[in-house]
Amino acid sequence: xxxxxxxxxxxxxxxxxxxxxxxxxxxxxxxxxxxxxxxxxxxxxxxxxxxxxxxxxxxxxxxxxxxxxxxxxxxxxxxxxxxxxxxxxxxxxxxxxxxxxxxxxxxxxxxxxxxxxxxxxxxxxxxxxxxxxxxxxxxxxxxxxxxxxxxxxxxxxxxxxxxxxxxxxxxxxxxxxxxxxxxxxxxxxxxxxxxxxxxxxxxxxxxxxxxxxxxxxxxxxxxxxxxxxxxxxxxxxxxxxxxxxxxxxxxxxxxxxxxxxxxxxxxxxxxxxxxxxxxxxxxxxxxxxxxxxxxxxxxxxxxxxxxxxxxxxxxxxxxxxx
Amino acid sequence: xxxxxxxxxxxxxxxxxxxxxxxxxxxxxxxxxxxxxxxxxxxxxxxxxxxxxxxxxxxxxxxxxxxxxxxxxxxxxxxxxxxxxxxxxxxxxxxxxxxxxxxxxxxxxxxxxxxxxxxxxxxxxxxxxxxxxxxxxxxxxxxxxxxxxxxxxxxxxxxxxxxxxxxxxxxxxxxxxxxxxxxxxxxxxxxxxxxxxxxxxxxxxxxxxxxxxxxxxxxxxxxxxxxxxxxxxxxxxxxxxxxxxxxxxxxxxxxxxxxxxxxxxxxxxxxxxxxxxxxxxxxxxxxxxxxxxxxxxx
Numbered sequence: 001x002x003x004x005x006x007x008x009x010x011x012x013x014x015x016x017x018x019x020x021x022x023x024x025x026x027x028x029x030x031x032x033x034x035x036x037x038x039x040x041x042x043x044x045x046x047x048x049x050x051x052x053x054x055x056x057x058x059x060x061x062x063x064x065x066x067x068x069x070x071x072x073x074x075x076x077x078x079x080x081x082x083x084x085x086x087x088x089x090x091x092x093x094x095x096x097x098x099x100x101x102x103x104x105x106x107x108x109x110x111x112x113x114x115x116x117x118x119x120x121x122x123x124x125x126x127x128x129x130x131x132x133x134x135x136x137x138x139x140x141x142x143x144x145x146x147x148x149x150x151x152x153x154x155x156x157x158x159x160x161x162x163x164x165x166x167x168x169x170x171x172x173x174x175x176x177x178x179x180x181x182x183x184x185x186x187x188x189x190x191x192x193x194x195x196x197x198x199x200x201x202x203x204x205x206x207x208x209x210x211x212x213x214x215x216x217x218x219x220x221x222x223x224x225x226x227x228x229x230x231x232x233x234x235x236x237x238x239x240x241x242x243x244x245x246x247x248x249x250x251x252x253x254x255x256x257x258x259x260x261x262x263x264x265x266x267x268x269x270x271x272x273x274x275x276x277x278x279x280x281x282x283x284x285x286x287x288x289x290x291x292x293x294x295x296x297x298x299x300x301x302x303x304x305x306x307x308x309x310x311x312x313x314x315x316x317x318x319x320x321x322x
Numbered sequence: 323x324x325x326x327x328x329x330x331x332x333x334x335x336x337x338x339x340x341x342x343x344x345x346x347x348x349x350x351x352x353x354x355x356x357x358x359x360x361x362x363x364x365x366x367x368x369x370x371x372x373x374x375x376x377x378x379x380x381x382x383x384x385x386x387x388x389x390x391x392x393x394x395x396x397x398x399x400x401x402x403x404x405x406x407x408x409x410x411x412x413x414x415x416x417x418x419x420x421x422x423x424x425x426x427x428x429x430x431x432x433x434x435x436x437x438x439x440x441x442x443x444x445x446x447x448x449x450x451x452x453x454x455x456x457x458x459x460x461x462x463x464x465x466x467x468x469x470x471x472x473x474x475x476x477x478x479x480x481x482x483x484x485x486x487x488x489x490x491x492x493x494x495x496x497x498x499x500x501x502x503x504x505x506x507x508x509x510x511x512x513x514x515x516x517x518x519x520x521x522x523x524x525x526x527x528x529x530x531x532x533x534x535x536x537x538x539x540x541x542x543x544x545x546x547x548x549x550x551x552x553x554x555x556x557x558x559x560x561x562x563x564x565x566x567x568x569x570x571x572x573x574x575x576x577x578x579x580x581x582x583x584x585x586x587x588x589x590x591x592x593x594x595x596x597x598x599x600x601x602x603x604x605x606x607x608x609x610x611x612x613x614x615x616x617x618x619x620x
Contacts, residue, residue, distance in 0.1 A: 052422050054359075054429060100601060103608065106421040107357040107564075111556050114359075118553045119594045126590040238549050242433060249426065279440050286433030293426050294415070 011257070015163055019156055029267050031159045031227045034166045036247070037263035039220035041173055042213040043248040044259050048177065049209060050189030051105065055113030056244050058120040059217025061236035062090040064225035065124065066218070068137035079142035079161060079226065086222040087215050094214020102207040105192075117236050124233035136232035139225050158227045165223060169216060174256050176212060185209050239282065246285050249292055327463050329582045335471050337578025338478035342533030343551055344558040344570040345485060346526035352502045352565035353522035356413060359428040361530055362552030363435035367404060368531025369547060370443050372396035373450040373538040380452055389453055397535035401528030409523040414516070432548070440545055447544035454539040474536050481532065485525075486567055498522055502565065553593070554581075557600045563613025572611060 015034075019027055039060050046053055063086040070076050070085055101112050124131045131137065141154060149157035176182045184205045187195045192202050225231045234240060243266075251262020270281075277284060347361045358364075375396035376389045412431060416424050457469035489495035500508040501518045509515045534551070541547070558577050562569025577596050584595040603611065 047422065050420065050422055052425055054425075100604065107425065108560070110425050111357065111359070111560075115553050115556055115597060115600075118549065119597050122593040123591070239433075242429065245426070245429070279445075280437050282433045283437035283441075286430040286437075289430040289433070290412075290427060293423055293430070 012167055015167070019159060024155060027155055027159050028227070029271055030264065031155070031162050032224065033264040033267035034159075034162045034260075035220055035223035035227055036244070036267065037220075037260045038166055038169050038223065039217045039244050040247045040251065040259035040263050041170065042216035042220065043244050044251075044254075045173055045176070045185075045213050045216070046209060047248060048182075048189065048254070049185040049206060051206065051209075052110050052245065053113040053213070053241070054110050054238065054245060055115070055117030055241050056213075056217045057236040057238070057241035058113075058117035059090045059094060059214045060221035060224070060240065060244075061117075061120060061124060061231075061233070062093045062214075063087065063218030063221035064231040064235055065131065065137070066090070067222050067225055068139055068231050069130075071139060071142075072137060077140070077143045078146065079144045082142060083165065083219070083222050087218050090218020090221070091211055091215035093218075094211045098207045098210040098214070102203055102210050105206075114238055114241065117241055118238060121233055121236040121238075124236055131233070134233065136230055139229050139231060141229075142226060162223045162227060165219065169219060170256055170260065173212075173216070177256075181205060181208060242282075243285065246289050249289055324463075324465050325586055327465050329579065329586050331462065331465065331467060331471075331582075332585070333579030333582035334475055334575070335578070336581050337574040338475045339533050339537045340554055340558050340578055341478050341482060341571055341574035342536070343530050344555040344562070344574055345482065345567060346529030346533075347555050348559045348562070348565055348567060348570045349485075349498075349529070350523055350526035351559070353498055354413065354417070354519050356417075356424050356428065357556075357564075358523075358526070359425065359552060360408070360431040360435055361526070361555065362548035362550070363432055363439070364401065364404060364527045364530040365534040365551040365555075366439060366543075366548035367400045367435065368397045368534030369538040369541075369543045370439055370448070370534075371400040371531065372535025373448050373543050374443065376450050376452055376539070377448075386452075386456055389456070393453060393535050393538070394532075397531040398528060400535075401531035402524060404531075405524030405527035406520050408527070409520045413523065414519075432552075436545065436548060439548075443543075445545055447542035448538075449542055450539050452539065470539065474540075477536060478533075481529070482567075482571060485529070489567070494518075494521065554596065557596050560610055561600055561603045563607075563610030566610070566612035569610055569612030 018030065022030070039056055042059070043053060043056055066086040066089040067082045070082060076082060097116060101109060101116075104112060125133060128134075141149065143149075144157065144161060177186075184195060184200055188202055188205055195202050195205070221231075221235060224235075247262045247266045248259060250266060251258035251260070273281060273284065343361070343365050346364070347358065350361070351357050372393040373396070375392040379389055379392040380386075408431065412427060413424075416427050454468055454470045457473065459466050459468050460472070461467070489498060497508070497513050497518050498521075500511070500513060501515055501522075505515055508518075530551075534547075554577060558573040559570055560573075561576055562571070562573030576599060580595050580599050581592060584592045588595070607613070
């Protein structure tokens, strides 16, 4: 077994056994962190192609509102069907927007995402007879495979539900990055022209990645909606998207565990910090992001890389120190 | 019959403010090739500084007409202090970096400035109607309109003409054009590119702050106006073509009137209308109306 696989299995087992050791409020934060790590992953996926989206809140909201509205209108309760529907809708939204957005890079890509997410926000806010406006929509406890979780175990059940959908998402993105399409995306960041010379279509690579990214953003919104139990237009607001980008940069976009580590660190930090720094939260994020971009370009994961390099250098088989 | 007139007048008014903000955005982009996401924050900074100075001035009990001076001084201070500071400290180190890095840096600045303004001026909205009420109103084709609003349109028009004359007619303006066209060759010809960049960025910041300060008395100055400004200004420069001043003017008119029409007719979809127009323009002219057609890099 490769060390990578072993490490992933150990991590998965640790997440699986976590509820045995941790108190309820920690489990709730962990559920949120897991749910949000998926949208961070979606942003990291695009960052690999040199694309940054300041508007992934819209996919987050698309997934969550699909679940909320379908529940409200049709009384559908089954979590798996709702999740599938929400992912489909957000992938559809990405496929539609991607027709235009995938033609652009850099500034245009970033700003179009941000701008359209603000349009989505405005619509969610103002079409109150559909979306409930600022009040949002309450999400009732869903049934999972036809079973209704009872009240005492609800938190635990939602944790496992989130975990069971989050880990495969990470696995899928790992596979995506190691697929021909994933390598193409990385090549786009390095040199677009050469990708075209090799006979691949840059626009098609970006379009496909954008749809995958949108679907992941939707999944994340759905999971968050289920565990919070309430959805509001702020899900699509620019500060929400900004936090996602921040976490992607914090965790380091170049690695698979980065978004997960970043997301967990961020969720705990936020639950403490927002109590003391309601007016300076945004500023703290901005300053931290600046420092990370300028001095630690691969994020928190840098620390891990440095450590493994240290460990390797201790091994007798490695090259002797110069 | 009054609705079309209201749409036209309001539209031109929105356009005037939008033009000031997007002219700054497009100027900075032209010279530095950086789209400053924090540009909306400079607009908000101008709005806060301007209205704040008016409040302070009115409290001293000086003669009322000078409050317009206070408004302008606020805008100038906000732009002239924040501009060089941001350019020197934040943007200069990242000119040679990847575009993603530049985007993330200006975005971080956007996040930071949002809270800086909350810390200085609090979260409660500022209503400063003094400059607006002082001039009284006029009736245009049966619609009551404030003189201040007409004045604002004139000031924007004058500023636009002044800026385009300054860019084409003065030595410094021509240096900016040279740097826009080719940074390296300009440097080789002996132009101090760094100084031109600082000046261009400061000019852009002053324009944004001026837009904010002028519109301050007409709106509630509160957190959230910066994102509104950048989102609309972005639509304007994209419609007009990034880097083009004429484009910004035309784009501002289109967006302004579209927004006024949407506000009057379908207020729910105000922002969506603006973006639908932008998408329509992009479908037919991907570089905007006045944008240069770049040779496709394969």
